Amino acid sequence: xxxxxxxxxxxxxxxxxxxxxxxxxxxxxxxxxxxxxxxxxxxxxxxxxxxxxxxxxxxxxxxxxxxxxxxxxxxxxxxxxxxxxxxxxxxxxxxxxxxxxxxxxxxxxxxxxxxxxxxxxxxxxxxxxxxxxxxxxxxxxxxxxxxxxxxxxxxxxxxxxxxxxxxxxxxxxxxxxxxxxxxxxxxxxxxxxxxxxxxxxxxxxxxxxxxxxxxxxxxxxxxxxxxxxxxxxxxxxxxxxxxxxxxxxxxxxxxxxxxxxxxxxxxxxxxxxxxxxxxxxxxxxxxxxxxxxxxxxxxxxxxxxxxxxxxxxxxxxxxxxxxxxxxxxxxxxxxxxxxxxxxxxxxxxxxxxxxxxxxxxxxxxxxxxxxxxxxxxxxxxxxxxxxxxxxxxxxxxxxxxxxxxxxxxxxxxxxxxxxxxxxxxxxxxxxxxxxxxxxxxxxxxxxxxxxxxxxxxxxxxxxxxxxxxxxxxxxxxxxxxxxxxxxxxxxxx
Numbered sequence: 001x002x003x004x005x006x007x008x009x010x011x012x013x014x015x016x017x018x019x020x021x022x023x024x025x026x027x028x029x030x031x032x033x034x035x036x037x038x039x040x041x042x043x044x045x046x047x048x049x050x051x052x053x054x055x056x057x058x059x060x061x062x063x064x065x066x067x068x069x070x071x072x073x074x075x076x077x078x079x080x081x082x083x084x085x086x087x088x089x090x091x092x093x094x095x096x097x098x099x100x101x102x103x104x105x106x107x108x109x110x111x112x113x114x115x116x117x118x119x120x121x122x123x124x125x126x127x128x129x130x131x132x133x134x135x136x137x138x139x140x141x142x143x144x145x146x147x148x149x150x151x152x153x154x155x156x157x158x159x160x161x162x163x164x165x166x167x168x169x170x171x172x173x174x175x176x177x178x179x180x181x182x183x184x185x186x187x188x189x190x191x192x193x194x195x196x197x198x199x200x201x202x203x204x205x206x207x208x209x210x211x212x213x214x215x216x217x218x219x220x221x222x223x224x225x226x227x228x229x230x231x232x233x234x235x236x237x238x239x240x241x242x243x244x245x246x247x248x249x250x251x252x253x254x255x256x257x258x259x260x261x262x263x264x265x266x267x268x269x270x271x272x273x274x275x276x277x278x279x280x281x282x283x284x285x286x287x288x289x290x291x292x293x294x295x296x297x298x299x300x301x302x303x304x305x306x307x308x309x310x311x312x313x314x315x316x317x318x319x320x321x322x323x324x325x326x327x328x329x330x331x332x333x334x335x336x337x338x339x340x341x342x343x344x345x346x347x348x349x350x351x352x353x354x355x356x357x358x359x360x361x362x363x364x365x366x367x368x369x370x371x372x373x374x375x376x377x378x379x380x381x382x383x384x385x386x387x388x389x390x391x392x393x394x395x396x397x398x399x400x401x402x403x404x405x406x407x408x409x410x411x412x413x414x415x416x417x418x419x420x421x422x423x424x425x426x427x428x429x430x431x432x433x434x435x436x437x438x439x440x441x442x443x444x445x446x447x448x449x450x451x452x453x454x455x456x457x458x459x460x461x462x463x464x465x466x467x468x469x470x471x472x473x474x475x476x477x478x479x480x481x482x483x484x485x486x487x488x489x490x491x492x493x
Contacts, residue, residue: 002073004445005062005234006437007054009079009163010242011035011100011264014053016061017437018072021450023460025434026067029060036097041104041346044097047085050163051170055229062230069230074237074448075171076440078245079163081186084138086160086211088152092174095146095158098166099138102265102304102346106137107355109205113137118204123278125191125198127285129353133302135162136188140205153208160211162186164239171225171236178222179213181295182244185287190215192287193276195295218244218289219443238443240289242436243267246406247298248289249439250430251461253454256398260385261436262409265349266306268388269298270400281391282351289439291446291454299395301350301388305343305359307409309377312345319370327412330375338363340486341376351391352487360490378415383483386422402426406435413467421471422480431462 001020008015012035017028031053036044062072082101087094099105110130113119119130128134139160143150152158161169162183168176184190184197189207191198197212216222218240224233240248243261247269250259255273260266271288276297278285288296305312310326313319320326340362342348347355361373393400402425409415410429420427432438445451469476 002450003065003067003071004441004450005058005072005075006440006444007058007075007077007167008437008440009050009054009077009167011080014050014057015437016054016057017434018061018065018067019438019441021445023432023438025432027061027065029057029064031057035100043100043103045083045100047087047094047098047166050098051167054167059230069232069234072234073450074235074444075225076238076444077164077167077236078240078242078436078440079167079183081162081183081241081243082133082135083163084135084142084160085163085166086139086142086149086158087166089157089159089174092169095149096142098163099142101133103138104132104346104355106132106141109137109140113204116204122188122201125193125201126188127185127192127276127278128188129284130188131353131355133349134186134188136201136205136207139207139211143207153211156208156210158211159213161213164241165213168222168236168239171229172223173226176223177213179215180218180220180239181215181287181290182218182241183239184215186241192285192295192297217291217293219291219446221447235448237445237447238440240439240443243269243300244287244289244298245439245443246436247271247439248442249435249437250404250406251458252404253458256400258389258392258400259404259406262306262381262405262407264306264308266303266381266385268301268385268392270392270398272297272299277395279395281394282353283388283391283395284350289443291443299392301391303384303388304346304349306381306384307407308345309341309343309380310409312343313374313377317370319374326374326378327414329371330378331414333369333371333375336376336379337368337372338365339368339372339376340482341373341380342486342490343377343380344490348487351387352491354491357490360486362486362489378412379418381409382415382419382422383480385419386480389423400425402428404428404430406430406433416467417470420467420469422476424469424473424476426469427467428463429465429467431464
């Protein structure tokens with residue numbers, strides 16, 4: 001039997017998982033990743049810590065699995081998207097900390113781009129809205145603020161990469177500077193219709209083309225790792241940004257299939273097949289993971305604060321000792337008692353796109369308790385996801401008959417049931433919830449010839465639990481109206 005190694009580099013941790021060819025987990029390892037907040041609105045990682053924690057977990061997972069390197073058919077990479085690393089080609093040294101996707105420092109430049117009338121061009125070519133969330137303004141900020149950075153870039157001495165590119169550079173000792181279409185599509189510099197970096201956008205943002213990686217399909221024979229890292233070379237056979245990888249791991253291969261990942265943020269993607277579907281309801285079009293040269297697309301909505309609201313309950317309010325305690329606290333009351341929490345801690349993402357607003361708790365009375373706030377916090381995750389699905393259905397014109405879910409918070413049964421109640425469609429939790437890493441393993445396995453095609457992978461997908469909607473539709477609609485009212489008040493403030 002052959003096995004697959006998935007490197008899953010996320011916002012809060014680096015993980016590695018060994019899968020067998022049935023998709024079952026054989027071994028895994030994880031290291032927490034430190035985030036720094038040097039100023040309000042700024043979020044950074046140490047690129048070397050990203051690399052060190054990732055290689056440590058890869059070696060540990062292989063050791064726990066007790067496998068020979070020759071038994072690993074291929075390695076796949078999935079990663080936090082948009083997070084931006086710029087490094088020296090000669091030394092491999094980062095010239096600045098990694099600027100994380102949550103970071104808002106690029107907003108003034110975004111406003112310049114809007115004022116310059118570039119929003120329609122960016123939407124038409126990249127599928128994205130102008131926002132500091134994406135990589136382009138992060139690159140520009142680094143070039144403008146690191147002494148000598150722009151001059152070095154113009155001399156061809158610097159490389160830019162999202163986290164996947166940074167890891168591949170390290171894995172190959174600088175031999176490969178590559179990315180896949182799904183990560184490239186999150187930079188605000190890549191024309192997803194033509195499948196190429198866009199010269200006009202690069203010029204507008206003053207980013208030298210020489211900094212950029214070569215773009216390949218997500219399932220592709222990229223190359224081999226340095227032999228010294230694992231004792232023998234490993235084939236790098238798959239790369240995808242975490243959300244596209246999760247869509248792939250959920251076996252959402254056909255138009256109209258949708259998944260939502262409940263992580264630090266929440267990310268809903270609906271596959272649109274080979275059709276580029278532009279959004280008129282606050283979503284973005286993006287490249288789906290490509291198992292071949294045929295272009296594949298998805299509609300996406302991103303919620304900036306998903307599971308992070310539970311971390312805030314734990315670390316900010318000290319309402320719980322562990323994130324896993326939130327379900328019991330929220331269940332100690334029958335409902336939120338009229339309390340609505342809009343967790344706009346870093347602004348509101350899709351479908352609202354209001355980066356400047358702050359979080360609000362409304363509906364408090366003398367009878368409100370920390371349990372009501374905890375329940376409202378959980379419900380805020382489901383409300384934001386429901387708003388995404390409603391926008392998606394209005395945009396895509398495709399009936400979404402079920403929502404496949406994954407990510408850390410999907411184990412919360414109270415949240416999943418409330419989500420199904422709001423949506424009015426079944427919410428399906430798979431047997432393997434590590435679908436982000438599984439997607440990377442699938443992509444790597446396809447390029448290595450482990451599977452013959454997508455039909456084989458579809459047959460491997462299994463549901464662990466189905467959450468059927470049980471709430472009266474009129475009551476669900478009333479709750480959504482109360483949520484939207486709270487959002488409008490938040491924006492107005």
